[in-house]
Amino acid sequence: xxxxxxxxxxxxxxxxxxxxxxxxxxxxxxxxxxxxxxxxxxxxxxxxxxxxxxxxxxxxxxxxxxxxxxxxxxxxxxxxxxxxxxxxxxxxxxxxxxxxxxxxxxxxxxxxxxxxxxxxxxxxxxxxxxxxxxxxxxxxxxxxxxxxxxxxxxxxxxxxxxxxxxxxxxxxxxxxxxxxxxxxxxxxxxxxxxxxxxxxxxxxx
Amino acid sequence: xxxxxxxxxxxxxxxxxxxxxxxxxxxxxxxxxxxxxxxxxxxxxxxxxxxxxxxxxxxxxxxxxxxxxxxxxxxxxxxxxxxxxxxxxxxxxxxxxxxxxxxxxxxxxxxxxxxxxxxxxxxxxxxxxxxxxxxxxxxxxxxxxxxxxxxxxxxxxxxxxxxxxxxxxxxxxxxxxxxxxxxxxxxxxxxxxxxxxxxxxxxxxxxxxxxxxxxxxxxxxxxxxxxxxxxxxxxxxxxxxxxxxxxxxxxxxxxxxxxxxxxxxxxxxxxxxxxxxxxxxxxxxxxxxxxxxxxxxxxxxxxxxxxxxxxxxxxxxxxxxxxxxxxxxxxxxxxxxxxxxxxxxxxxxxxxxxxxxxxxxxxxxxxxxxxxxxxxxxxxxxxxxxxxxxxxxxxxxxxxxxxxxxxxxxxxxxxxxxxxxxxxxxxxxxxxxxxxxxxxxxxxxxxxxxxxxxxxxxxxxxxxxxxxxxxxxxxxxxxxxxxxxxxxxxxxxxxxxxxxxxxxxxxxxxxxxxxxxxxxxxxxxxxxxxxxxxxxxxxxxxxxxxxxxxxxxxxxxxxxxxxxxxxxxxxxxxxxxxxxxxxxxxxxxxxxxxxxxxxxxxxxxxxxxxxxxxxxxxxxxxxxxxxxxxxxxxxxxxxxxxxxxxxxxxxxxxxxxxxxxxxxxxxxxxxxxxxxxxxxxxxxxxxxxxxxxxxxxxxxxxxxxxxxxxxxxxxxxxxxxxxxxxxxxx
Numbered sequence: 004x005x006x007x008x009x010x011x012x013x014x015x016x017x018x019x020x021x022x023x024x025x026x027x028x029x030x031x032x033x034x035x036x037x038x039x040x041x042x043x044x045x046x047x048x049x050x051x052x053x054x055x056x057x058x059x060x061x062x063x064x065x066x067x068x069x070x071x072x073x074x075x076x077x078x079x080x081x082x083x084x085x086x087x088x089x090x091x092x093x094x095x096x097x098x099x100x101x102x103x104x105x106x107x108x109x110x111x112x113x114x115x116x117x118x119x120x121x122x123x124x125x126x127x128x129x130x131x132x133x134x135x136x137x138x139x140x141x142x143x144x145x146x147x148x149x150x151x152x153x154x155x156x157x158x159x160x161x162x163x164x165x166x167x168x169x170x171x172x173x174x175x176x177x178x179x180x181x182x183x184x185x186x187x188x189x190x191x192x193x194x195x196x197x198x199x200x201x202x203x204x205x206x207x208x
Numbered sequence: 209x210x211x212x213x214x215x216x217x218x219x220x221x222x223x224x225x226x227x228x229x230x231x232x233x234x235x236x237x238x239x240x241x242x243x244x245x246x247x248x249x250x251x252x253x254x255x256x257x258x259x260x261x262x263x264x265x266x267x268x269x270x271x272x273x274x275x276x277x278x279x280x281x282x283x284x285x286x287x288x289x290x291x292x293x294x295x296x297x298x299x300x301x302x303x304x305x306x307x308x309x310x311x312x313x314x315x316x317x318x319x320x321x322x323x324x325x326x327x328x329x330x331x332x333x334x335x336x337x338x339x340x341x342x343x344x345x346x347x348x349x350x351x352x353x354x355x356x357x358x359x360x361x362x363x364x365x366x367x368x369x370x371x372x373x374x375x376x377x378x379x380x381x382x383x384x385x386x387x388x389x390x391x392x393x394x395x396x397x398x399x400x401x402x403x404x405x406x407x408x409x410x411x412x413x414x415x416x417x418x419x420x421x422x423x424x425x426x427x428x429x430x431x432x433x434x435x436x437x438x439x440x441x442x443x444x445x446x447x448x449x450x451x452x453x454x455x456x457x458x459x460x461x462x463x464x465x466x467x468x469x470x471x472x473x474x475x476x477x478x479x480x481x482x483x484x485x486x487x488x489x490x491x492x493x494x495x496x497x498x499x500x501x502x503x504x505x506x507x508x509x510x511x512x513x514x515x516x517x518x519x520x521x522x523x524x525x526x527x528x529x530x531x532x533x534x535x536x537x538x539x540x541x542x543x544x545x546x547x548x549x550x551x552x553x554x555x556x557x558x559x560x561x562x563x564x565x566x567x568x569x570x571x572x573x574x575x576x577x578x579x580x581x582x583x584x585x586x587x588x589x590x591x592x593x594x595x596x597x598x599x600x601x602x603x604x605x606x607x608x609x610x611x612x613x614x615x616x617x618x619x620x621x622x623x624x625x626x627x628x629x630x631x632x633x634x635x636x637x638x639x640x641x642x643x644x645x646x647x648x649x650x651x652x653x654x655x656x657x658x659x660x661x662x663x664x665x666x667x668x669x670x671x672x673x674x675x676x677x678x679x680x681x682x683x684x685x686x687x688x689x690x691x692x693x694x695x696x697x698x699x700x701x702x703x704x705x706x707x708x709x710x711x712x713x714x715x716x717x718x719x720x721x722x723x724x725x726x727x728x729x730x731x732x733x734x735x736x737x738x739x740x741x742x743x744x745x746x747x748x749x750x751x752x753x754x755x756x757x758x759x760x761x762x763x764x765x766x767x768x769x770x771x772x773x774x775x776x777x778x779x780x781x782x783x784x785x786x787x788x789x790x791x792x793x794x795x796x797x798x799x800x801x802x803x804x805x806x807x808x809x810x811x812x813x814x815x816x817x818x819x820x821x822x823x824x825x826x827x828x829x830x831x832x833x834x835x836x837x838x839x840x841x842x843x844x845x846x847x848x849x850x851x852x853x854x855x856x857x858x859x860x861x862x863x864x865x866x867x868x869x870x871x872x873x874x875x876x877x878x879x880x881x882x883x884x885x886x887x888x889x890x891x892x893x894x895x896x897x898x899x900x901x902x903x904x905x906x907x908x909x910x911x912x913x914x915x916x917x918x919x920x921x922x923x924x925x926x927x928x929x930x931x932x933x934x935x936x937x938x
Contacts, residue, residue: 053272054272054273054326054327073324073326073327075326075329075330076326080325080326083239084247084324084325087241088232089232089235089239089241090231090232090233091232092236092389092390092438093391093468094389094390094391094471094869095471095868095869096470096471097471097868097869097870099471099868099869099870100389100471100869102389129232130230130231130232131231131232131233133231134231139227139230139231143230143231144230146226146230147222147223147226147227147230148222150222150223150833150834150836150837152223152226152229152230153439153668153669153670153834153837153838153841154388154389154390154436154437154438154439154440154667154668155225155228155229155230155234155436155438155668156236156388156389156390156438156439157389157438158229158230159230159232162230180877181877181878181880182877182878184877185876185877185878186876187877188389188869188874188876189389189877190387190388190389190439190441190874191389191439191668191837191841192840192841192842192843192844192845192875192880193837193840193841194844194875194876194877194879194880195840195880195882195883196837196840197877198877
C-alpha cells in the first residue's frame with residue numbers, strides 16, 4: 004500500500020492528469036480545482052450544451068483528489084483516461100473478465116461497472132498503489148516467483164483480486180482460491196500458477 | 209570459436225519484465241501516453257450483407273465533444289496498394305470507408321472522433337445507419353465448398369476397400385475466437401507524411417507495411433511501436449481495418465487518435481479459428497497398422513479473401529500410412545476472414561485423427577498408446593526425408609509411466625467416483641518447426657552491460673526473457689547485465705511471433721549477433737599489446753562473467769570494462785542475423801504425448817478435467833520456467849477448445865449471438881486442476897543453430913482429442929463434435 008500522504012487537492016497532479024481531467028468535461032464546465040483554465044482541445048464545439056457532470060472527492064492510492072467527472076465516466080475510465088493510471092486494464096468493459104479489478108474501500112470491484120460519480124469519499128487502490136515504493140507487495144513478488152502471468156494484461160486485475168481474496172480469507176485451500184479467483188479471466192492460461200502465487204502470499208501473511 | 213558455457217540458457221529464471229507487469233507499468237498499445245490524443249469509436253454494421261443506403265450523423269455531430277464522424281461519404285480515397293508482406297490472405301482486403309458495400313456483420317461503417325472516450329462512445333450510439341440488406345449465407349452447409357488443395361500418395365480408395373478394419377467418420381468443430389485479454393487497439397499520430405502507430409501486434413513490420421500500403425506512403429515513413437502485447441494467439445498476426453481507421457482519423461483530425469475495439473467488436477473484425485467439417489476415413493489391418501487415410505476437411509472463409517492454414521501436414525506425416533488422400537475445401541461465406549489461432553490447422557486436424565485413432569484402438573482391443581507406437585514412421589512419408597529429431601515414442605513411454613497409464617482398465621465406463629464417471633485418454637500432438645530470416649543488433653557499453661535488440665514481439669511467451677538468456681550466454685554476461693529490446697520497427701527486422709518460429713529465428717539471430725560482438729572484443733584484446741590476452745588465439749578465449757580469459761588458464765584475462773577503458777572506447781557493437789537454409793534435408797516437427805483424466809457427471813453430463821500431463825519433444829528449452837507456463841497455458845487453451853469455446857452465429861442475419869465473455873465460454877480458474885508438463889531433455893541443431901523446435905502451437909495440439917478420448921473412456925459415448933457439451937452426453 005502506498006504511504007504517500009494526501010497531496011491536498013490538485014497540487015500532486017501531473018500535467019497529464021490535469022489536462023486529461025480538463026478534457027473530461029470537454030472544456031465546458033470550467034469550475035473547480037481541476038477544470039480551471041483553457042480547454043485542452045481547442046476544437047471542442049463552443050456552442051455545445053454542457054455535459055452533465057459531477058464533482059467527486061476520492062482518494063486514489065492514498066492521494067486525495069477532487070475531480071469533475073462526466074457522469075457517464077466509469078471508475079476504470081477515470082483511472083485510465085483521466086488520471087493516467089493505465090495499470091487497470093479494460094478487457095471487456097462489461098464485468099465479465101476482471102481485468103479492471105481494483106479495491107474500493109478495501110473491497111474488490113470491477114472498475115468498468117462502477118460509475119465514478121458514486122465514489123464520493125471512497126478510497127480506491129489500484130495496482131499502482133500496491134507496492135511500497137520499490138518494495139513489492141508479497142503477492143506481487145509471488146506472481147513473479149511462481150510465473151503467474153505471461154502476457155501480463157490480466158495481471159493487475161488478478162493481483163487486485165488476489166489481494167481481495169487474501170483479505171477475505173478465501174485462501175483455505177487451492178480449491179477455495181480457484182473458486183474465489185474465478186472472476187478474473189486469464190487467456191494465456193496461468194491459473195495453476197495464480198493459485199500457487201496466492202497460496203504463497205497467504206503463507207507469508 | 210570456442211563455445212561459451214551455457215549458464216543462463218536452461219536455467220529457470222523469472223521473467224525479466226516481471227516487475228513491470230506486476231506493478232502496472234507495462235504499457236500496452238492504448239496505454240501509451242501520447243499528448244493531445246483524442247478518442248475514436250467505431251460504428252459497425254448491423255447487417256451481414258448488402259449496402260448502406262443512408263447515414264445520419266447529425267445527432268452524433270451535435271453531441272458536445274464530438275469532433276468528427278467519418279464514413280464512406282466523407283472519407284478520402286485511400287491507396288490500398290498491393291502488399292505481400294503483412295499476412296493478408298489471397299483476395300481483396302476490406303477497404304475502410306471506401307464504398308457502401310457491407311460484406312459481413314460488424315464491418316466498420318463509421319468512426320466517431322471526440323474529445324473524451326465517454327463522448328466518443330455516446331456519439332457512436334447516435335450514428336443512424338440505414339441499409340438495404342440481402343440474405344447472408346453464414347452456415348458452412350449453406351454453400352458448396354471450393355477445392356483449395358489436394359494431396360495423394362498410393363491408392364487410398366483401393367487400400368480402404370481391402371482394409372481389414374475401416375472407419376468412416378464426420379467431425380464438426382465449432383468456430384473459436386482468440387479472445388486475447390487485451391482488445392485490439394491503436395494510437396495513430398502523423399507528423400507530416402510520417403506516421404507513428406502504437407499498436408497491438410505480433411508483427412510490427414507487418415503493420416508498418418500495411419499502413420504504408422493503405423496510405424500509399426513509403427514503408428520507412430511508418431514507425432510501429434509495440435513493446436507489450438496483451439495476448440493474441442494469432443489474432444494480431446495481420447493488420448485489421450481498425451488500424452487504418454485510427455490512422456485515417458488522425459490524419460483527418462490533425463492530431464493523434466486513440467482507438468480501442470470493444471470486446472464485442474473483437475468477435476466481428478479480428479479473425480477466428482474457422483469452423484470445420486471434416487470427413488475422415490481410415491483403413492488398418494488387424495494389428496492396428498494403418499493402411500489408408502482419406503481426409504476431406506472443409507472450413508469457412510470470407511466472401512472477399514481465401515484463408516489458408518496448415519490443415520494437411522499432419523495427415524501426411526504423423527503416422528506410417530502408405531496410402532493417403534486429402535481434399536481441402538473452403539466455403540466462402542458472408543463473414544469476416546478467419547486468422548490463424550494457436551496451432552492453426554494442426555489443432556483442428558489432430559482432433560479428427562486422434563479421436564479416430566482412439567476408435568480404432570477400441571475396435572481392435574489395442575491399447576491406444578500401443579496403437580500409436582505401432583504406427584511410428586521411420587521417415588516423413590510425405591517428403592521421404594529423415595526426421596531431424598522425432599522422440600514421440602519416448603514422449604509416450606515417459607508419459608505413460610508418469611501418468612500411471614498402466615493401471616488403466618481399458619473398458620469404457622468402468623471407473624466411478626461417486627456421481628462421476630472417470631476416464632482417461634491420450635493423443636499425439638505435433639507441430640512443424642519453422643524458421644525465418646531475422647536480424648539483431650547488439651551493443652556492449654564501457655560499463656560492461658549490453659543492449660540487444662530486434663523488432664520481435666512478446667505476446668506472452670517471454671521473448672524478453674528468453675532472448676536475454678541467449679544473449680547473456682553468448683556475451684558471457686550475467687542476465688541482469690543484458691537488456692533485450694523489441695517491438696519497434698526502427699530495430700533490425702524480425703518475423704512475426706506466429707507459427708512458433710520466433711525463438712528459432714530471432715534466438716538464432718541474437719546468438720549470431722552476440723557471438724560476433726564477443727569475437728570483436730576478443731580480437732581487440734588479443735591484438736592489444738597491453739592486454740594480458742595479447743597474442744592468444746581468439747579460439748582459445750572464452751568470456752565468463754564479463755571477463756575475457758584463456759579457456760584453460762582462467763587466471764589470464766581481463767574484463768570487458770578494462771578492455772574498453774584502456775582503448776578509450778565507449779562501446780562495441782555488432783549486427784548479425786539468421787537466414788534459414790533454402791532447403792533443409794530433414795523433416796522438422798515438435799511432438800507431444802498428451803494424457804488427460806476427466807470426470808463426467810453421470811446424471812448431468814458435466815465434464816470436468818481432473819488432471820493432465822503432457823510430455824514434449826520440443827528440442828532445447830531456453831527458458832524452462834516460462835516454457836512450463838506456456839505448456840500449461842496450451843493445455844488450458846485446449847480445455848477451452850474441447851469443452852467450452854463455441855462462437856454461435858445466427859444464420860438468419862449473420863450476427864454472432866454470443867459476442868461477449870459471459871456467453872462465449874473460456875476456462876476460468878475453477879475449471880482448471882493441477883496440470884503437469886515434462887520437456888524431454890535434448891536439442892535439435894539440425895533445425896536451427898540454437899536447437900529449439902518451437903512451443904507456442906505444439907502445446908495446444910492434441911489436447912482436445914485427449915480430452916475427447918477420456919470422455920469416451922469415462923462414458924462409452926463417442927463425440928465427434930467440438931465443443932463437447934453436456935447435451936451431447938445425455
